[in-house]
Amino acid sequence: MRTAALLLVVLAWPAQAAWEWGAPLTVNSVQGAAIFPHLESANRRGVAVSGDSVGVVWEDNRDGSPQCYLALKPAAAAAFQPEIRLSQADCYEPVLLALDKGRFVAAWEEAGKVHARVLPGGAATQLTEAESVQVTLALRGDALYAAWAETAGRFKRIVVARLELVNDALSVSQVQPIEAAMPSDEQGWPALAVAGDGSVTVAWEDRRHKHTVPLVSHSRDGQAFSAPARLTDHKSGSVDGLGAGTGAMRPTLSAWGAQGIAAVWLDKRDFLSGYDVYAAFDPGTRRFGRNLRVQDSFGDNMAQWHAQIVGGADGRGVALWDDARDGTPDVWLADWDGEAFRDNVAVPAAAGPGAQTDPVATFDAGGNLHVVWLDRDEKTGTRIRYARAAPR
Amino acid sequence: MRVMTMVLAAALFWTGSVLADPPAGYPFVGFDAGLKAARASGKPIFLYFGRYGCAWCDHTNKKTFSDAALKALYSDNYVLVYVDAESGKRLTLPSGERITEAELGVRLQAFATPLFVYMTPQGDKIMQIPGFKTVQDFRDYDRYVRGGHYKQKTLLEFLGGKS
Numbered sequence: 001m002r003t004a005a006l007l008l009v010v011l012a013w014p015a016q017a018a019w020e021w022g023a024p025l026t027v028n029s030v031q032g033a034a035i036f037p038h039l040e041s042a043n044r045r046g047v048a049v050s051g052d053s054v055g056v057v058w059e060d061n062r063d064g065s066p067q068c069y070l071a072l073k074p075a076a077a078a079a080f081q082p083e084i085r086l087s088q089a090d091c092y093e094p095v096l097l098a099l100d101k102g103r104f105v106a107a108w109e110e111a112g113k114v115h116a117r118v119l120p121g122g123a124a125t126q127l128t129e130a131e132s133v134q135v136t137l138a139l140r141g142d143a144l145y146a147a148w149a150e151t152a153g154r155f156k157r158i159v160v161a162r163l164e165l166v167n168d169a170l171s172v173s174q175v176q177p178i179e180a181a182m183p184s185d186e187q188g189w190p191a192l193a194v195a196g197d198g199s200v201t202v203a204w205e206d207r208r209h210k211h212t213v214p215l216v217s218h219s220r221d222g223q224a225f226s227a228p229a230r231l232t233d234h235k236s237g238s239v240d241g242l243g244a245g246t247g248a249m250r251p252t253l254s255a256w257g258a259q260g261i262a263a264v265w266l267d268k269r270d271f272l273s274g275y276d277v278y279a280a281f282d283p284g285t286r287r288f289g290r291n292l293r294v295q296d297s298f299g300d301n302m303a304q305w306h307a308q309i310v311g312g313a314d315g316r317g318v319a320l321w322d323d324a325r326d327g328t329p330d331v332w333l334a335d336w337d338g339e340a341f342r343d344n345v346a347v348p349a350a351a352g353p354g355a356q357t358d359p360v361a362t363f364d365a366g367g368n369l370h371v372v373w374l375d376r377d378e379k380t381g382t383r384i385r386y387a388r389a390a391p392r
Numbered sequence: 393m394r395v396m397t398m399v400l401a402a403a404l405f406w407t408g409s410v411l412a413d414p415p416a417g418y419p420f421v422g423f424d425a426g427l428k429a430a431r432a433s434g435k436p437i438f439l440y441f442g443r444y445g446c447a448w449c450d451h452t453n454k455k456t457f458s459d460a461a462l463k464a465l466y467s468d469n470y471v472l473v474y475v476d477a478e479s480g481k482r483l484t485l486p487s488g489e490r491i492t493e494a495e496l497g498v499r500l501q502a503f504a505t506p507l508f509v510y511m512t513p514q515g516d517k518i519m520q521i522p523g524f525k526t527v528q529d530f531r532d533y534d535r536y537v538r539g540g541h542y543k544q545k546t547l548l549e550f551l552g553g554k555s
Contacts, residue, residue: 036489066490092482134480188480205478211445212478242454243447249478249494268443274503305498324501357498 018335018342019369019389024349027071027080027372030062031381039358039374039384041093042136042148043191043252044308046360047372047386049075050098055119056080056372057094057106058384068094068108070119073386075364080386086117086124097137097144098362105163105170107135107146114148122168127161133188140194140255145222147190147202150177157183158190158204162222178217178225184208193253193261196313198222199286201261203231203251210244211236214251214265218286231280233291234269246271248278256311259284262336264294264309264319274303277321279341294319294334296344305329306358310369316391318369320347320359329355331373347371349387356385367391413442413449414474415457419467423483423493426473430513436537437511438470441502443477449506452524459527465534471513477505486515510537518542 028037037060039046047056054073059066068091071083086094087110094108099118107116107127114132117124127135131151138145144163149156161175185207193201200222206215214231236245248267256262261282266275277294295304307321317336322329331350334341350356355376362370369389376382414420420440421429430437442449457463466472475483479493491499500507500520508525510518510533518537525533532551536542541550 034488036487038491040492040495061488061490207444209445211443239447242450244445247443247445247478272504303501303503 018345018392020392021348022388022390024385024387025073025079027056027083027384027386028058028060028069029071029080029082030060031383032062033379033381035060035062035381037374037382037384038093039360039372040306041095041360042134042189043095043138044306044360045095045097045136045362047362047370048096048098048104049362049364049368049370050104051100051102052076053102053104054080054370054386054388055096055098055104055106056384056386057086057096057108059092059094059108065090067091068106068110070094070096070104070106072120087115093134095136097139099139099165105137105139105144105165107137109133109135109148114146116146116163116170118165118168118170122170125170127163127170127172132159134190136190136192138192138194138200138255140196140198143194143198143222145192145194145200147192147204149188149190149204152177153182155183155186157187158202160192160200160202160219160222160225174223176223176225178202178204178228185210189250191251191253191263193255195255195261195284196257196259197284200225201253201282201286203253203263203265205249205251212247212249213245214248214263216251216263216288226286231263231265231288232267232269232278233280234267236269249275250307252308254309254311254317255313256281256309256317257283257313257315260311260315261288262309262311262317263288264307266304266307267291273301275305277304277307277319279309279319279336281317292341294341295321295323295332296334296341299323299325299332299344308359308361310361310363312363312367314367316363316367318361320361320371322357322359322373326351328353329357331356331359331371333359333361333371347373347387349385350375413444413446413453413476414440414472415453415463418457418463418472420472420474422481423473423475423496426471427484427486427515430471430511430515433471434513435469435471436513436518437473437509437515438466439473439475439509439511441475441477441497441500441505441507441509443505444479446477446505448504448524452506456525456527456530462527462530466530469534469538477502508533510542519547
């Protein structure tokens with residue numbers, strides 16, 4: 001009997017390790033079968049925690065066109081406040097960044113240009129004149145950066161801007177492409193992180209090699225960027241003269257540890273099992289190390305989607321994504337233990353019947369993990385769900 | 393004449409860059425334009441879900457879609473739609489939901505490319521076929537779809553009944 005009880009404890013260990021979850025909440029106040037919320041954004045920055053306030057941004061079509069929304073919740077409150085609309089014209093892929101004392105910066109694509117706004121309060125500012133999409137934000141101290149994909153000739157290229165914040169007013173103080181040369185093929189989906197030493201890292205999807213390859217570039221001062229390098233350590237090419245190589249997409253970055261940067265992305269190097277989640281760490285050398293497969297053996301033959309990495313200043317890291325290994329899509333996470341990613345664990349409120357997808361997450365200053373995801377139901381509509389987890 | 397040639401060349405070049413890797417010479421269009429054309433024409437949709445640089449897509453293009461008779465069969469009888477598995481380009485599903493082309497792969501639970509999806513003129517999925525296929529395979533799928541056999545039989549039942 002005692003042996004059996006011990007065995008049960010051991011078997012249950014992965015499911016209860018690491019995180020203690022609070023009750024889930026619904027974020028969006030308007031739902032319906034023909035309303036489609038989306039959490040997709042460059043670097044998947046859809047949730048942020050500033051002081052005592054949790055903020056979530058998303059896009060949905062409740063008003064007859066795609067618009068971007070923000071909902072806030074005091075940490076102790078039992079519900080989110082009614083959302084506010086951020087945009088006036090067609091809006092996509094909003095991101096949110098925490099400032100201090102309950103203040104945030106949101107950025108989004110609206111009518112083909114990138115906009116940003118300080119919240120609560122501030123007015124929306126258009127950051128770009130050229131056609132620009134897929135904006136993301138990162139901050140360290142008072143150094144606030146944005147990156148986006150901007151049309152340059154026939155293709156889009158990655159641009160990084162330093163933003164100035166005076167009271168609640170935002171402006172662009174300097175803006176520059178990662179590379180001076182015009183792009184030779186598409187670039188997009190930038191991820192941005194500022195390390196503890198203030199250096200800036202940008203990763204993005206790049207097609208110059210005639211297949212999709214995540215590239216990365218660093219800058220010590222946010223002005224001069226290094227020549228792009230592959231984020232992946234797997235270099236594929238054509239096979240018997242066919243194609244150009246396997247695909248890897250949607251890189252995400254997070255500041256990690258005292259000086260480091262963590263990255264995850266979707267990688268099709270094993271092209272028969274859909275995209276897998278791969279990760280790499282830069283401990284502060286401004287070189288990413290060997291690639292690590294994040295999902296465990298139970299997710300091997302399953303396509304993974306919507307991956308994100310969240311890093312902590314104390315060296316913790318959590319990768320999140322969704323896959324359907326249990327029959328329907330669920331949100332999964334894997335903790336980084338300093339040497340490897342632990343066994344995959346389903347987020348309790350984001351698992352089970354139905355489709356739970358598209359996780360976005362962040363740490364707060366206390367090390368709690370805040371996760372937001374889509375809970376899809378074709379009949380009643382999609383709920384945006386939120387849960388907070390405290391480290392055990 | 394020279395200006396027209398340059399315009400046509402530029403258009404072909406642009407189309408190639410936007411659509412990534414569809415087979416050469418086929419009148420592939422984007423998802424939204426294809427759905428609109430299918431509704432107007434009543435033709436079924438043949439959706440090619442490919443990936444930029446995909447070797448098996450390239451192989452299928454060279455070995456199968458190079459067949460002139462197959463090209464005529466599919467160009468005449470289908471609205472041909474190409475979707476890039478890793479693109480952020482947006483499309484609107486028949487439900488009205490606007491997603492990226494990459495997100496369509498999530499909804500199709502795509503494991504590998506190429507993936508071929510046959511749809512009704514209204515955009516309802518009839519079936520999806522992954523991987524390299526031969527000219528004869530596509531002729532069989534055409535008979536199954538345009539013959540309306542999918543309403544009564546599974547593809548396996550239909551193909552089994554063939555022999």
